[in-house]
Amino acid sequence: MTTLIEQRAGRKEWLGLAVLMLPVLLVSIDNTVLSFALPYIALDLQPSAAMQLWIIDIYPLVLAGLLVTMGSFGDRIGRRKLLLIGSTGFALVSVLAAFSVSAEMLLLSRLLLGVFGAMIMPCTLSLLRGMFHDRAQRRLAIAIWATGFSAGTAIGPIVGGVLLEHFHWGSVFLIAVPFLLPLLIFAPLLVTESRDPNPGPIDVPAILLSMAALAPVVFAIKHTATDGLDLISVGSLLVGLLSGWLFVRRLLKQENPILDMRLFAVPAFTGSVLVNLVSVVALVGLLFFLSQHLQLILGLTPLQAGLMLLPGTVMMIVAGLLIVRVVRRVKVHIAMAFGLGLAFLAYLSLAITGGSAPLWMLVAAFTLLAAGIAIAETLSNDVIIASVPPAKAGAASAVSETAYEVGAVLGTSVLGGVLTASYRSGMVVPDGVTAEQADAARETLAGAVNVSNELEAGGMASQAQTLLDSAFHAFDAGSTVTSAVGAVLMVGAIFLALRMVSKTPA
Structure with missing residues (x-):
């Protein structure tokens, strides 16, 4: 009886969970907060379309590539220690990003944020599992963690909207400071340190191969979206695929690799990882064009645009917590497919209405998608942990977080790339515009x-209005195509849930 009581978490552990939620919210907010700041950054720093996508994607790209590596470091030096190191670096670099004076400086800052973010994320779930030994308590703690992760993604635009309403765009990066200062103060007091007693070796070749597998593939997608399919795209894709093959082959030969690839032999595990990834693609991809539509086409302020997404944010939190009770009576794969079905309906409605969708429909579509993605994300994270042996839970957590970050990359790379390509092909520039202005108008x-x-200020009001009408039409047409692609992705995710997640072990 004494042992059972000791295994149940008390006030300290639940307060520790609250502390661990701070970096979870921050890192997930950072994935989408930039979407609402992007129009201001574009006007101020004037990056190209490709540079805009890289500024957004370099952070989750680097973070995803280093998650497994940093998880291994945390196993060796202590997860709480790595969490504190990463949090300190993240806060300092966030200040650097806030005061960037060029697109290149902002890109470098985002890269460094990805490095330090990779130190933070693997530690949170690993530390949480060590703090909650009771199964029921741990399930609730993981549900809260997963809900915070998804909610942070949706909160990002709202936080960004509030800040951009009153401050410079750099303020969206400074939110890291109030999030991380309490963590640095209270984590040593409330979070228990943990290490892996038998960590895998630091495999430098595997680390390099993992980065070489991910970056070229994403680059190929970006390059194809902006410049079309050419030898550069094909070559980059082949380099990524070859590196990925070598990475998997190397890990399969090791007894204690940094990532056990045999986990993917479990259908429920692999299916949930893919559902996790596609869900984030859907959420981040919608936010990418919805934030621009609300501000640049409908003329809403950042705060107004952020508030339009508030119902979706609330629904995301509620749905993520309620689904834990629902799955006591409904099979997990059925509930997951239902959530993905809601996301499908959201994208389908936007694909049908296109640029003619009224504001209320845009809000309703995002709310529907947010609820569906919250359900899918919460359940997929739970299945990922439950479908592998306890000894492999740490590696499973790293894979789950990696899927999330890769999904964030692909959300802007694939759906954002489709939107960019469609916009550029449909953009018609009127006569009287300089070549430089025409190139800028076609970019974004x-x-x-x-x-x-500029044209209106120069007394060319007619050309200015014609250009603006053409841009709005091209963007809305691109949004319609992008929504159709999103709907197809959701159909694929539903198929994965019904075929693979249905094999979840009892």
């Missing part, structure tokens, strides 16, 4: 708005 919607303002 923000660039077109900027050029339109």
